[in-house]
Amino acid sequence: MTGPVRNVDDLMATGHGYQRSMVLLAALKLGVFRALAAGACDAPALAKRIGADSGKLSVLLDALAPLGLVAKSGRRYRNAAAAREFLLPGKNSMESILLHHLDGWSDWGRLPATIRAGSAAKGGVEGSYQENFIRGMEENARERAAVVARRIRVRPGERVLDLGGGPGTYAVAWAEASPDARVTLFDTPGTLRVTRKILREKGASHRVSLVEGDFLVDPLGGPYDFVWISQILHAYSEADCVRILRKVRSALAVGGRAAVQEFVLAEGKTSPPGPVFFAVHMVAVTEGGRAYTAREIAGMMKASGFRRVVSGSPDPRGVGIVRGVR
Template sequence: MPPTLNPGRLLGLSGSYWQTCALHAGVKLGLFTAIGRHARSAEQVAAMMDADPRAVTMLMNALVAMALLKKEGGQYANTDESRLFLDESSETYQGHIILHHHQLMASWADLEKAVRTGRPVRARSSLQDDEARRHFLLGMFNLAMGLAPRVAAALNLTGRRRLLDLGGGPGTYAIHFCQFQPDMQAVVFDLPGTRPFAEDTIARFGLSDRIKFVSGDYLETPLPGRYDMIWVSHILHAENPANCRRIIRKAVDALDAGGSLIIHDFFLHDTLDAPLFPTLFALNMLLGTEGGQAYSQAQVEVMLKEAGLQRIERLPLDSPNDSGLLIGYRSS
């Protein structure tokens, strides 16, 4: 073995799920929420969670080693990061997307089977139980709440009055776009099971008079109305190339002259082997969809051009998971 090589990196990769499971357990137990803004002993936290004190001490010490908790004099406290993102009382709580990740773990353990067969090993989120759907929708909402203001600022919304948020889930982006552009009216188009959460979310932002929810399947249902802006966020990666072309063509057909179609997704480099997150996300789509995958910017550009869009450009976006924005315009 060359002196500069050792198996440490590989062993670290192989065992990294231990840290993942410790984080997931902390979130599932409500440990970070129990600590809140206080410093508490392991015994206090165990009593609050109705859990075993010895086991809670072991978990909390591991979370200290992971820099998710601080410890001083036998008292444990949240770090700034944990208080901001892992305490359920925080407006920037990310626990739901973490619990969604936890629900994906069983399928990831069957990755070898999916690679051998080329077939998914889990049901799509829309077909799972209510708890799984809740964590997925709330997780998407919480992630989008952090990113949507930056996206709204990056886009030129001047003069845009009629928005379609295609497959828009709870309508987070439609909400922020309408807040940014006071003259905008929007339609959130998604599956019927999403309606209660979407309408409740829209109402909480006081936008029920400007944002309407329409139920439908973006592959099978005709799109309602015409728009000068269509937002397609994290849809294409769940579909095969033929369905992606179909979705884009339907969107373009509903777009007014001069209107814009914006694709928000995890874009691979043209070599298809970077960045890291989209390459791994492609495997996640293998595990959960019949033909979904991550696409490169070049692949999506071809689809947009085939559908008749012009002036296709990539907009800069600083996102936590390498998502990007690709925009094309229908000719006037």
């Protein structure tokens, strides 16, 4: 059920949609799909493999069948095609980003309290949080990064900053598209611990220089010819976004370019659905963040001193880019 509510069945499907979500996320967290990749088996055998209660696990496994994630024949379960493609390690894996959604589950459970109080009612964070988050960003960006790096050209020798570059998907894409560019990725120490692992796994550590810091308080270095600010602003209030963008502008050479990439809300803020629900996610998990319209992003860039500010059309997921020049 992804469209609007038109009848009582749609209403109820929306109301208990979290049940389908948790069946998938619980199975993933328990390692069901990886364990089934070792061979089809019944619930007691699988319970032994993953360390779970066999009776309860069998109920969960049965619920994965109507989701199309496992197939059951007799008492034995095996991974269905969608699970084999997206829920196991591999080039199309979505494991980390889904586990990141599970990490946000308790924040969503506190959404009424957060909205009443006006700030995120925080719970504890799991040790695997940052790893799931940053690897999840790689899964989200891996197809788009090469397209963006071809569309936004970086000239030979230019100095590029990937601000809050996370997994380095975009930084590596620019380094590959323009081998002479000097690419720097700035992020927090906690994120860079994961970034280093990802770059090593890709054999790309030599392509990107890493700088540790908090971009709200630490110098960004520079001067740079191009600064890429992807999926950063939505975690911050408008006042903080302007602060960040002013800092970016000061770190650019005169004539240097900046590009902001975000899940962009249409005017009116009730579409497209992806960015609309993402905005609620930001309310649940951050202090001052939300999603912005292209006009709001352009307005913040102009307020930070950028000129020649232009917005591109968002892609089908609602991801759009706003560019400006110092």
